[in-house]
Amino acid sequence: MKKTSLPDYQAQLPRFCEHCGRPLPPGEHGLRKFCAKWYDQFGQVNDCKSDFHTLKNKPQNDEFRSYRNTVTTDAETIATLLTKFGNEVTTAQLAAQSLEITRSIDYDITEDGKIVSQFHGYLIISNSLTQKHQIEKI
Ligand SMILES: [Zn+2]
Numbered sequence: 083m084k085k086t087s088l089p090d091y092q093a094q095l096p097r098f099c100e101h102c103g104r105p106l107p108p109g110e111h112g113l114r115k116f117c118a119k120w121y122d123q124f125g126q127v128n129d130c131k132s133d134f135h136t137l138k139n140k141p142q143n144d145e146f147r148s149y150r151n152t153v154t155t156d157a158e159t160i161a162t163l164l165t166k167f168g169n170e171v172t173t174a175q176l177a178a179q180s181l182e183i184t185r186s187i188d189y190d191i192t193e194d195g196k197i198v199s200q201f202h203g204y205l206i207i208s209n210s211l212t213q214k215h216q217i218e219k220i
Contacts (some may be wrong), residue, residue: 163175
């Protein structure tokens with residue numbers, strides 16, 4: 083496809099950095115949306131494009147980080163439970179370790195009414211009548 087240049091009237095419109103709002107220099111490439119990188123007197127880089135995308139992705143990154151930490155912490159807690167009590171624990175023992183079955187990655191309910199909760203590396207099979215939970219490594 084043949085490359086075309088922007089029409090004059092568009093090139094003359096003032097444009098602004100999408101991150102900091104400073105005007106972009108006239109005559110900059112039409113696709114430029116951010117200030118060019120520059121260094122302050124302390125040698126710190128000012129990079130509006132990177133800052134913009136970091137900020138934009140921050141909420142998802144935080145959410146993902148928090149979820150990943152929960153998954154990891156729960157797996158460590160289950161490993162501790164196994165070491166301390168073996169592969170059958172009570173609801174009280176789970177609660178004492180702050181492990182909540184509802185935080186599982188996935189769950190299923192068997193025909194006989196047991197709840198199978200999947201954690202990272204483990205299944206916990208809960209019997210709500212006996213308040214006992216079987217831990218299985220997967
Ligand atoms: Zn900027």
